[in-house]
Amino acid sequence: MKIKSIDELRKIKEQYQDFVQLRKQGEGNSEHVEVLVGMATCGISSGARETLNAFVTQLAKEKIVGAKVISVGCIGYCHAEPTVQINIKGQKPILYGNVTEANVSKIIEQHIKGGKPVEDLVLQVDFERA
Amino acid sequence: MEGIRTHILVCGGTGCMASESEKVIKNLGLILKAREYKEEVKIVQTGCFGFCEQGPIVKIEPDDVFYVRVSPKDAKDIIDEHVIKGRIVERLLYKEPSNENTINKQEDIPFYKKQLRIALRNCGLINPEDIYEYIALGGYEALGKALTEMTKDAVLDEVKKSGLRGRGGGGFPTGLKWEITKKQESDVKFIICNADEGDPGAFMDRSILEGDPHAVLEAMAIGAYVIGADKGIIYIRAEYPLAIERLNIALKQARDVGLLGKNIFGTNFNFDIDIKFGAGAFVCGEETALINSCEGKRGEPNYKPPYPAEKGYWGHPTCVNNVETFANITAIINRGAQWFASIGTEKSKGTKVFALAGKINNVGLVEVPMGITLREIIYDIGGGIQGGRKFKALQTGGPSGGVLTEDNLDTKIDYDSLIEIGSMMGSGGMIVMDEKDNMVNIAKFYLEFTMDESCGRCTPCRIGTKRMYEILNKITSKKGTMADLDALKQLCYMIKDSSLCGLGQTAPNPVISTMKHFWHEYLAFIKDVDHPQGEGKYVPKNKIGIKS
Numbered sequence: 001m002k003i004k005s006i007d008e009l010r011k012i013k014e015q016y017q018d019f020v021q022l023r024k025q026g027e028g029n030s031e032h033v034e035v036l037v038g039m040a041t042c043g044i045s046s047g048a049r050e051t052l053n054a055f056v057t058q059l060a061k062e063k064i065v066g067a068k069v070i071s072v073g074c075i076g077y078c079h080a081e082p083t084v085q086i087n088i089k090g091q092k093p094i095l096y097g098n099v100t101e102a103n104v105s106k107i108i109e110q111h112i113k114g115g116k117p118v119e120d121l122v123l124q125v126d127f128e129r130a
Numbered sequence: 131m132e133g134i135r136t137h138i139l140v141c142g143g144t145g146c147m148a149s150e151s152e153k154v155i156k157n158l159g160l161i162l163k164a165r166e167y168k169e170e171v172k173i174v175q176t177g178c179f180g181f182c183e184q185g186p187i188v189k190i191e192p193d194d195v196f197y198v199r200v201s202p203k204d205a206k207d208i209i210d211e212h213v214i215k216g217r218i219v220e221r222l223l224y225k226e227p228s229n230e231n232t233i234n235k236q237e238d239i240p241f242y243k244k245q246l247r248i249a250l251r252n253c254g255l256i257n258p259e260d261i262y263e264y265i266a267l268g269g270y271e272a273l274g275k276a277l278t279e280m281t282k283d284a285v286l287d288e289v290k291k292s293g294l295r296g297r298g299g300g301g302f303p304t305g306l307k308w309e310i311t312k313k314q315e316s317d318v319k320f321i322i323c324n325a326d327e328g329d330p331g332a333f334m335d336r337s338i339l340e341g342d343p344h345a346v347l348e349a350m351a352i353g354a355y356v357i358g359a360d361k362g363i364i365y366i367r368a369e370y371p372l373a374i375e376r377l378n379i380a381l382k383q384a385r386d387v388g389l390l391g392k393n394i395f396g397t398n399f400n401f402d403i404d405i406k407f408g409a410g411a412f413v414c415g416e417e418t419a420l421i422n423s424c425e426g427k428r429g430e431p432n433y434k435p436p437y438p439a440e441k442g443y444w445g446h447p448t449c450v451n452n453v454e455t456f457a458n459i460t461a462i463i464n465r466g467a468q469w470f471a472s473i474g475t476e477k478s479k480g481t482k483v484f485a486l487a488g489k490i491n492n493v494g495l496v497e498v499p500m501g502i503t504l505r506e507i508i509y510d511i512g513g514g515i516q517g518g519r520k521f522k523a524l525q526t527g528g529p530s531g532g533v534l535t536e537d538n539l540d541t542k543i544d545y546d547s548l549i550e551i552g553s554m555m556g557s558g559g560m561i562v563m564d565e566k567d568n569m570v571n572i573a574k575f576y577l578e579f580t581m582d583e584s585c586g587r588c589t590p591c592r593i594g595t596k597r598m599y600e601i602l603n604k605i606t607s608k609k610g611t612m613a614d615l616d617a618l619k620q621l622c623y624m625i626k627d628s629s630l631c632g633l634g635q636t637a638p639n640p641v642i643s644t645m646k647h648f649w650h651e652y653l654a655f656i657k658d659v660d661h662p663q664g665e666g667k668y669v670p671k672n673k674i675g676i677k678s
Contacts, residue, residue, distance in 0.1 A: 001387065002387060002388035003270075003387050003388050003389060003395070004388065004393075004395065004396045005274075005278070005395060005396050006271070006274035006275065006278050006279075006395060009265065009270055009271065009274050009395075010271070012262065012265050012266075013265050013266055013268070013271070016262045016263065016265060016266035017266050019134075019262075019263070019266060020255075020256065020263055020266045020267055023137055023139070023191045023192070023255060037216070038216070039214065039215050039216035040215055040216070040217075041215070044214070044215070049170075052135060053133055053135060053170055055135075056133060056134070056135040056170075057133050060133075068192035069135055069192065070192060070193045070216070071135075071136075071193070071212075071213070071214075071215070071216030072216040072217075073215060073216050073217040
C-alpha cells in the first residue's frame, strides 16, 4: 500500500502503536498501572497464563495505554491462584485471588478504569515485606 | 499482533552478533516454540544498545529487565524462568563492578544514566528491518510535515536555528551548508550521506545505520526537499555488510509504501536514493575524495574551492552530510529548533555520539549532551579504567586528533573547547590509554595508519608521513638521537602547512600533541650521543622541547 498523505501515515502509526507501546511502557517512570500476574508453577496450573493473556488482550482492546502487564513469581497464596496484584501510583497495592479469565474484565472496568477495587476478590495481605 | 504480552529484544548490532546474538535469537525461538508460547511472546532483533562491552544484550519488555552477556545456552532460562514463570534470572543481570550489586533496569545502569539519546533514539528499541515499527514511533512524520505543511525556507530556518553542526568532525553548520547548496542555480542537485567511517575505533555511523536506517533516509529526503535535489547517494564502505543489508531492506520498504519515489505524500516532490560502496579508504571521508570515488574515479581529494555545494557530483551542486548529522534532523523538525538548541553549549548544540574504546571498562556507544566533561564520560559512563589502573590519556578525533591528558578531564567538551586544548571533536572515536601505554608507540600507530591511508596525490603527505614513520620507528627501536626529534618536529609543521587536504593537514597531530604532553617519553627513547648515560636516562641539557 502506498502512503499518499500525512493522514494515511498517521493512520498506519496508530495501527502499529499498540504493538510498540509494550516497549515504550518499559521506559522507566512508574506512572503506569502495573498488573502483576503470579506465574509460578501453581499459578500456571490454575490458569494464570490465560488470565495474563486476557489482561493483555482486553487492555489493548480498551486502549488503556498506561497499564503494563508483568509476569512475576510465586507470592505464596497457592490456595487462591491465579493471583494478580494491581499497583496504581499513589495507592496501596491491591492483591486479588482466584482471578480467572472471567474476572479480568471486572477488574479492568472497576479497578483500573474506575479506581474502585473489586472487593469480593481482594485477598487480605497480612504479612510485611522487607 | 494482538495478544502479544512480552517482547524479547535482542541486540542485532555487529558487536553483539559477533558474540553470537543470532544464536541466542534462534534458541529463544526454538524454546518458545517447544513450550508453545509463540503466540504470546515476540522476539525482536534490534539495533545496537551501545553497551557492547556487556553484549549480547537481551531486554524483556514490558517488564523492563535488562540482561547482559547472554550466551545461546542462557536462552532456556530466560524463557523457562522469566517469560513463563516470571522469575528474573539473577545471574544474567548487570553487576556494578564497584560493589557487585545487580541492576535490573536499563536506565538504572550508570552507563545509561548520563546519556541523552537523540541520534540513537531508536537504536535498541525498534526492529530496523520493519518500517512499520519506525512509523509507529513517529517515523516519516517529519518528512510529511516538511513536504505538506512547511516551505523549503521554513525547514531550512528550523535547521539553521537549531544550531546543528556537522557530526563528521568538521563541525560546519548544517543549515548553512544546506543554504549554500539551495542557492545554487541548477536543475540537477544531489544530496550525499557520508557513511565512510574510517577512524580506527569509531563505529557511531555504522550503529545508526544498523539500528535505525529509516531515520537517515527520512532526513536525506528532507534535506533534498530543501536544497532542491531529487537524487540521493549513500556512500558507505563495503566493510559494513550488515549496515548495507539493513539499508537495502529499508530502501525497499520505503519505496514499497511510496515514501521514496515519485510524488511523495501526494506532492510533486520526487526523491530516491542509491547506495555506492567505498573500498574502505580513509581519505574518502573527505568530501571531494568521496565524490570522486562516487564517480568511479580514484578516491583523491580536489582543491577547494570550488566546494561541492557549488560543483560536486558530476559538476552539480552537492550537499554532503554525515550519518549522525542526518540522524538528528527528524528530531529537530518534530520537536522544534528551540528544543534542540536548548541542549548543549553556546556554540555546539545537541548531543554527540562517541564510541568508547581502549582501556576503559564499558566499551560501547554513548550519546551525551555537548558540554559534558571528559571525567563524566570516562568515569561515570565508561566505568573507569580497566583493572583499576590509572588514566593516562585520551585520543579524540582519531588519527587527525590529539591526546588529552588528566589536566583536561574537567573541560566541558564541544567543538571549540576541544580545539582549544589541542585536539578535535572528530567523528567521535574516543580511545582511552592507561599508565601502561607508551605514548610514542601510540603516535606511531596513528602515523602508520595515516601513512597507509595517504592517497599519494600531494607530496608532503605521501612522502612526509613515510619519513615521519621511519623516524618514529628509529626512535622506538632506541636508535634515535636528538637530531631525529628535531627533524620529526620540523616535518610535522611542514606537512601540516603544505598538504592538500585534511588528511595530510592533520596527520602529524598525534605526534605534535604527544610531544607536547609526553616529551619525556620521547626522550626516554633517545640515545644521547654527547652524554652517553644510557637509554632512558637522558637529562635535557637545553630546551629543544616543542614550542609550548
